[in-house]
Amino acid sequence: MAKNSPWITPAAAIARDFPAGLTELSPRAQVNLRGILDESSFMTAVKTATGIDLPITPNKVATGKDHKALWLSPDEWLLIGEGEADALVHRLENALTGQHVAINDVSANRTIFELSGPHGHHVLMKSSEFDFHPRVFAPGDCVQTLIAKSQAIVEQVGEDAFHIYVRSSFSRYVGAWLAEALAEYGAPA
Amino acid sequence: MLNIDCPWCGKRHETEFRYGGEAHIARPEDPAMLDDTDWAAFLFMRKNTKGYFAERWLHSHGCRRWFNVIRHTVTHEIVGAYKMGEKPPKLPKPAGGAK
Ligand SMILES: [Zn+2]
Numbered sequence: 001m002a003k004n005s006p007w008i009t010p011a012a013a014i015a016r017d018f019p020a021g022l023t024e025l026s027p028r029a030q031v032n033l034r035g036i037l038d039e040s041s042f043m044t045a046v047k048t049a050t051g052i053d054l055p056i057t058p059n060k061v062a063t064g065k066d067h068k069a070l071w072l073s074p075d076e077w078l079l080i081g082e083g084e085a086d087a088l089v090h091r092l093e094n095a096l097t098g099q100h101v102a103i104n105d106v107s108a109n110r111t112i113f114e115l116s117g118p119h120g121h122h123v124l125m126k127s128s129e130f131d132f133h134p135r136v137f138a139p140g141d142c143v144q145t146l147i148a149k150s151q152a153i154v155e156q157v158g159e160d161a162f163h164i165y166v167r168s169s170f171s172r173y174v175g176a177w178l179a180e181a182l183a184e185y186g187a188p189a
Numbered sequence: 190m191l192n193i194d195c196p197w198c199g200k201r202h203e204t205e206f207r208y209g210g211e212a213h214i215a216r217p218e219d220p221a222m223l224d225d226t227d228w229a230a231f232l233f234m235r236k237n238t239k240g241y242f243a244e245r246w247l248h249s250h251g252c253r254r255w256f257n258v259i260r261h262t263v264t265h266e267i268v269g270a271y272k273m274g275e276k277p278p279k280l281p282k283p284a285g286g287a288k
Binding site: 058059072073074129130143144145146149151 | 190197198199201202204205250251252253254
């Protein structure tokens with residue numbers, strides 16, 4: 001079996017009927033990286049392996065050529081790229097040999113919904129207690145919060161586009177919620 | 190509902206957090222040396238403060254860090270949040286009304 005034969009998440013059962021503006025993305029490489037920020041060798045090695053200066057400001061995203069890094073906690077980041085995680089994991093392992101780190105392929109952990117169009121932030125605002133108003137949440141920001149009471153990571157990827165990372169086992173429920181929340185705005189003109 | 194100031198993430202809604210009880214309770218250096226009374230006092234006995242109270246919170250649905258908060262147990266006023274190991278903020282003088 002091909003290793004990355006696309007995972008079918010529970011959301012796939014309903015994704016066909018999603019309204020315009022909501023899609024489930026195909027699986028991406030997702031690697032959870034933990035390490036000690038104060039050790040300069042850690043930051044340097046990650047930069048060597050990925051070309052990214054890890055964001056040290058909470059809830060920010062740093063984007064490199066092939067990957068991006070989401071701040072998750074003071075010693076934890078989520079690295080995301082296209083395709084499979086193996087190559088990224090190996091590059092990180094090589095660059096960080098001997099350091100006190102944890103590198104884990106978590107690609108199957110969360111599926112990613114893309115919410116786009118002029119009502120994306122309205123949908124998020126009514127799905128969460130976090131303030132998704134454009135004056136506080138902007139492209140390049142990410143947040144771990146609750147979406148419809150489910151743990152999620154939300155990243156604003158463009159002026160009118162969001163990625164919502166949801167545990168696969170919650171994906172059908174959250175997908176259905178987002179679809180219904182978006183439906184009231186009708187099809188984008 | 191409370192808005193709690195996570196020292197890393199900033200102000201977030203109470204539903205993202207878990208409560209962890211009274212702060213600044215040091216684990217005994219050598220538990221084996223304690224008799225049952227002292228061990229029970231460490232494990233179970235907590236203040237029941239009416240007023241400003243130092244307590245632990247976990248940002249469980251956010252950055253998953255533990256930190257401390259000074260909260261007024263009657264008014265829910267939050268004076269400040271601070272990381273583990275940091276000094277608590279100065280308490281405001283009790284105003285009329287809530288003490
Ligand atoms: Zn936090």
